[in-house]
Amino acid sequence: MKSVNVGMIGYKFMGKAHSHAYRDLPMFFPNSLKPEMKVICGRNEEAVAQAAKQFGWEEYTTDWKSLIERDDIDVIDINAPSDAHKEIAIAAARAGKHIYCEKPLALTLQDSREMLAAVQEAGVKHMVGFNYRFTPAVMLAKKLIDEGRLGEIYHFRAWFLQDWIIDPNFPLVWRLQKEVAGSGSHGDLGAHLIDMAHYLIGDISEVIGMSETFIKERPIPANMTGLSATSDENSPKGPVTVDDATLFMARFANGALGSFEATRFATGHRSTNSFEINGSKGSVIFDFERMNELQVYFTDDAKDVQGFRRVLATDAPHAYSEAWWPAGHTIGYEHTFIHSMVELMEAFTEDRQPVPNFVDGVKCQQVLEAVELSVEKRQWVKVSDL
The missing domain is CATH 3.40.50.720 (NAD(P)-binding Rossmann-like Domain)
Structure with missing residues (x-):
């Protein structure tokens, strides 16, 4: 083959x-x-x-x-x-x-x-x-955790911030309709954060959340392309049936605490997809808008030079570096998809299931719905109950 x-x-x-x-x-x-x-x-x-x-x-x-x-x-x-x-x-x-x-x-x-x-x-x-799992800097964070170099993990905080629908006259695209999209920022952006948490930290055991739809109605679009859309001046309006922003807190099965924020109403943020992880021996910070970098801190550094250091994850021994450019030459958003397809092709060669797969998709969906139930009931919800 x-x-x-x-x-x-x-x-x-x-x-x-x-x-x-x-x-x-x-x-x-x-x-x-x-x-x-x-x-x-x-x-x-x-x-x-x-x-x-x-x-x-x-x-x-x-x-x-x-x-x-x-x-x-x-x-x-x-x-x-x-x-x-x-x-x-x-x-x-x-x-x-x-x-x-x-x-x-x-x-x-x-x-x-x-x-x-x-x-x-x-x-x-x-x-x-x-x-986003296939970003080399994220894979470096995973490596540091798996090797115990961050120690016991205490905190995972993540946020995915956008502002592309901040204009109340932006049309009612399919992503704002529950019957088509399922949910708004929660399922679109929050799903990535949840999967990242599962990948890096482990299973989420319980959640409590809140959400809001800030703009209740929007003009019916005349046409849509990707994340863009237009409407006529006299277009009728339709109801927005998904969340504009969802925030939730979580407890992980391993005892770590988590906080998650997904919103399309963070003015000035085009696509800020970030996380910070704090452990007993160190911390890491990642921001996809600077996707080639990982901020790393270790508690055993000499006190006079302690602080976050910038690691550029573009050359050996970082993941996929051998395929791309000379040291220091960065890669972009599109490369995460190439790396995803490499994983798929390798799964065929090795006759195994690729990762992440539908098992991970179900786990993510389980947390998404636990948060939605928590918002409705205004209380903590155990993920395993769903």
């Missing part, structure tokens, strides 16, 4: 990111299996035809059901809106296709569990798109 044939459903923001990853992977990871970009699928024929040409796909289609039945397709890549994930993933699994699905895995915990059951019953490989 030298290559893997991919059929992708979705062609906008994530479709472009995934397509870029498939195209660049063979150039920088020549020993990896090669993803063959066979078919891209979308509902708008004119738009998906343009995407196929622009992104480099061999064919396009508007019928995802016929796509998953094709004998020449090995992997179905799902980056359509969240409300489409379940139906497509279950059908793809039953057709014997391996699956890469964007996060959040589904609209509800029950839906995500049904998706996991389907892929396990079919025996196919499955992966979920928590791409």
Whole structure:
């Protein structure tokens, strides 16, 4: 097996990111299996035809059901809106296709569990798109924790701050509609924070949260592309049915404490995705807007030079460094997707499940819903009760 044939459903923001990853992977990871970009699928024929040409796909289609039945397709890549994930993933699994699905895995915990059951019953490989795990600086933080160099972990605090819908006249895009997106900043941004916590610290045992929708109505969009949209001057308004901001506190199974903040109303923050971890022997700070760096502090440094140091995670021995540029030359957001696809290709070569997979997607969904229940009941909720 030298290559893997991919059929992708979705062609906008994530479709472009995934397509870029498939195209660049063979150039920088020549020993990896090669993803063959066979078919891209979308509902708008004119738009998906343009995407196929622009992104480099061999064919396009508007019928995802016929796509998953094709004998020449090995992997179905799902980056359509969240409300489409379940139906497509279950059908793809039953057709014997391996699956890469964007996060959040589904609209509800029950839906995500049904998706996991389907892929396990079919025996196919499955992966979920928590791409930030594959940032070399984040992987360095993981290494420091696993090696015990931060000691016993006491605190994990994380925040994902954006401001792209701060204008009350910004249109009612699908991400602001619960029936399509499942939730707002909580499921879109908070899901990444929760998965990062699971990856770095471990399972979350209980949560308590609060959320708010600051703008209750918005103009109906005339068109949408990625995170952009426009509306007519006289467009009617529709209700915003998701959260604009959600904050919650958490206890981890290992005794650590956590705090999480996800908002689209943090003026001046375009995409501040950050965490800080404090342990008995040291701390780390990460900010994705400076994604090549990890701030590191160790308590056993000499007292006259104690303080956070800046580590540039771009060259050996940091993860994936051998594939990229000379020392000190940075990589970007798109590389996290390339690294994700490398993991997927390696899983085929080694005949194992890639990580993170649908098990991780279900765990994330479980915490998301525990927080939502906590907001509703205004009390602590045990994640294991869901």
